[in-house]
Amino acid sequence: MKRIIFAVGLFALPAFAESNVTLEPLPEGSVSAAEGAQMWENIHEVFTHPRCINCHVGEDNIPLWSGPHYGGEARPHGMFISAGDSRIGAEYLACSTCHGPENSAQLHGAPGAEVWLLPPVEMAWHGKTSAEICAQIQDPERNGDKTLLEVAEHVAGDPLVLWGWEPGPGREPAPYSAAELADFVLKWTAAGAPCPS
Amino acid sequence: MGRARTIARRTFLIGSAAVAGGVAFGVYKVKTPHDNPLAEGLGEGEATFNPFVKITPEAITLITPHADIGQGVVHMQAALISEELDVEFGQFETDFGAPDPAYWNTALSAEAVPFASFDDSFGARTMRGAVDGMAKLMGLMGTGGSSSVPDQYEKLRAAGAVARETLKLAASQQSGVAVGELKTANGAVQLPDGSSLTYTDLAEAASGLDPVTDVTLRDPSTWRLIGKPMARKDIPAKTTGAQIYGIDLKIDGMVHASTRVSPRRGAMNGYEANGADTMPGVSSILPITGGVAVVANSTWRAMNAVNQIEFDWADAPYPAEQDAHWAEVAASFTEERLDKEWRADGDVDAAMDGAEVISSEYSAGYVAHQPLEPLNAIVRADENGAEVWTGHQLPRFLQQKVAAIVGCEPDDVVYHNQYSGGSFGHRLEWDNITQAAEIAVQMRGTPVKLTLSREEDFATDYPRQIGMSRSKGTVKDGKVDSWSLDIATVSATRSMSGRLGVPVPGPDTQIAAGAWAMAYGIPNLRVRAYAVPELAPTSSWRSVGASTAGFFAESFLDELIHAAGADQIEERMRLCNNDVHRKVLEAVAEMSNWGSAMGANKGRGVALVESFGVPVAQVIEVTNTDAGIKIDRVYVAADVGRVIDPVNFENLVQGGVVWALGHAINSEITYSDGMAEQTNYHASEGMRMYQTPEIIVKGLENAEKIRGIGEPPVPAAPPALANAIFAATGQRIREMPFNKHIDFV
């Protein structure tokens, strides 16, 4: 363990980039329960898209690859990559070894963004049901200590989230747009943030 | 001793020639090409001046004509000369030498004839001699077929010995000391009084002497270098970024080019430049066969611009979709496509009549070469000739190819071979060189450096042959009794020779290589090779035919032995009818402690495949883990007759196993819309560090003839792995790549 602390110390740990978007909440009750349920379906569709869920992975700290050239199923990131408990690869091979501040322009080149890391392990969605993720995103213990308004602002402006819609050549973007996703979150919140049973 | 002398004198009459201020040794008088190549001994012919050893007052240069594609053959060749010449590494330079028929490869024929490597019958010798003669006629200076050591083993030692003895004669005349009193060491002739005369000091005197050709090669017991661990002279440079490969060369005034030719290997209907021609640094878009080249002032600008262009490609000359390739292979087990029945021991049909017949089908897809240094070449076309810089394995053909484009005589093409960043068969092809030449003739006088992008290299690779096997067999009384092995592959040999313009007559020895000459005395054994008509063009891939046929054969033999209820190694040893082969099996059995208990979810597999005359046995140990199959250890025993350098030998065997296992696990090329679907290493990975097992190597020296080790470690690894997986899981893998059927860690 000593080594890992030393290792993390060597790297400039990137600050989790913050969204600079501010949003106004919709009046509570202004969205129907049925529309709220649909909003969650839309949100879930985005969250479980490969551009999002491939990095929202669990304790093994291993991101996933998927896409037309990687076979049907998502598979572990090649090259035996582990992002480590640091979630930035500090213990082994830093994510920044290959992932720079912008996407490679080459087909199948390394994607990149201002910061490149795995979200904290408590935010893991991979392998979870829609209901589980729905409960998780509302729980400040497991959503980065955010209110749902802050969640909406986060998805609207966090550079790594925004990457999901500009993932570089050869990768399918996440569905909808960041602004639409934020709007879904606001409407879902106004409907009382209903979760599927 | 008498035998060594005879060989040295018969193989070539060593001579010498004066060169500017010095002397060149190893000049040898090749028999005139019109003589009967089968005649005993060598007649007098015209001398050709092709030194292996050049000594001037300034420097000692050893000529190492075999191409270094990573196998360390420059060092090996220099060591063979040094052994007799008594020069030390550091005292001489090496040079690939200019292409010349005098460097003809006297060992390439071994695999080109339809006789087993250990067959020393009159027919086998006659055919090998005839092919040798052809190679000589063509001036076949080539590197391939793991032939460098067998080609050079005696030749280069003889060249060193002649040089040494002639230098001693020069020293004797100069000092008045009798030759018998003189010794040599450290690049100098040593006099009894303790003084010495360096070879460089003696160069001028030696150049006036008739060379001393009545030399005796040293007894192996006196060797300083051969058989002992060496330190390859290229390794420090390769460890510090100082080694210059073809891709690193800079020639004054050169321009950079990148190409895109049809990924369907056909014609280009047209293209839209899409602004590529006006991008920064781009000077022109030039037509070449099947596509275009962008010429720019940097590699990156040229590659970038090519990516901007939109192309319209004509259809592929082969089926557009992979399924149709497989269908053609499957339809090739017919009388019309029978290339040769190689083996018909006993009566297979009678043995199977009424018996319980076991049958299975195996398959192996196309696989790319993709050495890490992308193909490249620098060509400058002049008015009456050309100059070429690139790494290649067939320099004389390279001259012909370039000459045809430039419009000059092959001898007017000056070729500078380069250290290569791997080949695995890739640098037996031409496209990078002919493309660079096609660009160069459109801008004569300007050196053109062509660098293929990795994507272009994948798209235009000539992969390994695709193929299938159908096996049937029976067991009786706990023993293997009959086996009919039918193998159908496309002919990589004919595909290559077609591009070379040199048809290879007779059956393709490679389709069933590693299988038809199997050293097993199975009572009833039939091996038939079927030639699938050309589909996607293919080429030699490290170990060539045996890389597929070895998998087909040793995997099915495993099935038969399993059905017989026998032990996999004991039954192979019982069947083995060749002592050299049996000893490699015995070696791996001992190394792996075969038969000892293994833990749960573990298994061992064995395979024995001969490749380029080298029998190689491997035992592989695997564990079936939650994350997939983990390859724990590989034990390898190989018999090359004589190990030149045990360190490099071990490295090449380990590398061959890694090459074989990585591709067997995860790599193939598939075609869709007429194009290879795999565009870079993410989709055709080979082995990486985390999958690499421990590999324990033993070199045996029981075989009578010396052989090379570049390719032979490859074919036995995939069947040994598949057999180990069966032992650990009960699952029989009958198709490469294996990850289509089972997960790996």
Add this chain to the structure above:
Amino acid sequence: MQLTINGTPHDIEIEPDTPLLWVLRDEIGLTGTKYGCGIAQCGACTVHVDGEARRSCQVQIGDLEGAEVTTIEGFGSPDKLSLVQQAWVDHQVAQCGYCQSGQVMQATALLELNDSPTDEDIDRVMSGNLCRCGTYPRIRAAIHDAAAKIKGA
């Protein structure tokens, strides 16, 4: 664009999206850094940027204002091998050698981070560097050997 390469300041005028790899090879003439894949799949182009290993094919020169870049040439030469390079020579690692610049650069970064790497640490860090010749067993041995020497030094 001003940056330092192997201790020497360079002022480079070029399209800012040019990969560092091609600046090193074509503009500066440092060819020890190799082009293998162009998409961070092979590791042959590994250099150190401000002390960290980076695939230079993925680094745009425009992002390197003020950066300190070290290439394989900055670590040693055939006559003056670094400790890691010496281990590579002692173990006779290279075959074709084309990947070895990147392997040495990545191993050097590993050993700066961790002077007692386990086999798993080596697997995790070195598996991004392809060696088509298959010298992995020797690379592993050389890293362990270099680690022992670092600790003994």
